[in-house]
Amino acid sequence: MLKRVVVTGASSGIGAATVRRFAELGWQVVAVARRADRLRELADETGAHAIVCDITDEEAVRRMAAEVAETGGASALVNNAGGAIGTDSVEASDNDEWRSMFEVNVLGLRSVTAALLPVLREATRAGEGGAKHGWASILNLTSTAGLAAYPGGGGYNAAKYAAHAVTEVLRFELAGEPIRVMELAPGLVHTEEFTLNRLRGDAENAEKPYENLIPLTAEDVAQVLVGAFEQPPHVNQDLIVIRPVAQSSVFHAHRGPLAAKTQEQ
Numbered sequence: 001m002l003k004r005v006v007v008t009g010a011s012s013g014i015g016a017a018t019v020r021r022f023a024e025l026g027w028q029v030v031a032v033a034r035r036a037d038r039l040r041e042l043a044d045e046t047g048a049h050a051i052v053c054d055i056t057d058e059e060a061v062r063r064m065a066a067e068v069a070e071t072g073g074a075s076a077l078v079n080n081a082g083g084a085i086g087t088d089s090v091e092a093s094d095n096d097e098w099r100s101m102f103e104v105n106v107l108g109l110r111s112v113t114a115a116l117l118p119v120l121r122e123a124t125r126a127g128e129g130g131a132k133h134g135w136a137s138i139l140n141l142t143s144t145a146g147l148a149a150y151p152g153g154g155g156y157n158a159a160k161y162a163a164h165a166v167t168e169v170l171r172f173e174l175a176g177e178p179i180r181v182m183e184l185a186p187g188l189v190h191t192e193e194f195t196l197n198r199l200r201g202d203a204e205n206a207e208k209p210y211e212n213l214i215p216l217t218a219e220d221v222a223q224v225l226v227g228a229f230e231q232p233p234h235v236n237q238d239l240i241v242i243r244p245v246a247q248s249s250v251f252h253a254h255r256g257p258l259a260a261k262t263q264e265q
């Protein structure tokens, strides 16, 4: 079976760790993001094929999909590019920021998926060893922010809820095809840019969510994510939720050491 995967948002954080993990396991990887210099370094390190593409630009997405097809096709897609801007209330939010979150987390995911579906279908047409068909897989990286709202979640909650809904719609629409549609929703992940971007560059406060607890790392998420692709291809993990042990919901993060309760507690 063709093992070539397209990973969007590959230039940092979870996307870059995902590219590394796939490459370690022998997959061919196409790494997609806007920053060419970072992609080039990752390509040198992992052997990935880098494509510079802003996923909010539909024409650029079509060119990216054509390049994927011309350079060997793909049997797998990870829609990881995304992010948050701001923690303002609904009342105080800025529509331009909401629009840009919707553009990347929802519309970009849709454009990439639509442009690559014909490429994924092509991969399913080539069965091996007497099999009638091969398989393809799509995984959307949403968030626990797409499953539970919280004050200040605003546009990010709205965008990730929408990405969650799009994933479910797609699974219905592709029923009957040998294409699985999966979703991974992480809680708190310490990546170098996510909170910095969310807080519009405020480096001092960007570290606060990760203080006094052990958050997930990009590598933790990549390990679980790639594990979903490594399952037998008829196994569709619809929704995988992953959080640090210290975080039991979007509202509950235990700060300080973890300790087993005594009998009195």
Ligand SMILES: NC(=O)c1ccc[n+]([C@@H]2O[C@H](COP(=O)([O-])OP(=O)(O)OC[C@H]3O[C@@H](n4cnc5c(N)ncnc54)[C@H](OP(=O)(O)O)[C@@H]3O)[C@@H](O)[C@H]2O)c1
Residues within 6 Å of the ligand: 008, 009, 010, 011, 012, 013, 014, 015, 032, 033, 034, 035, 038, 053, 054, 055, 056, 080, 081, 082, 083, 084, 104, 108, 141, 142, 143, 144, 185, 186, 187, 188, 189, 190, 191, 192, 193, 194, 195, 197, 218
């Ligand atoms: N960190 C967390 O706590 C957390 C938790 C749950 C879910 N998530 C989700 O996980 C995903 C990755 O998060 P992360 O923490 O790894 O964030 P990150 O380090 O900020 O990475 C975001 C990636 O998306 C790319 N990207 C952004 N806009 C893009 C565009 N228009 N076109 C193409 N690529 C674009 C960025 O690359 P360029 O700037 O080079 O384009 C970057 O590689 C996101 O969808 C995020 O919402 C994160």
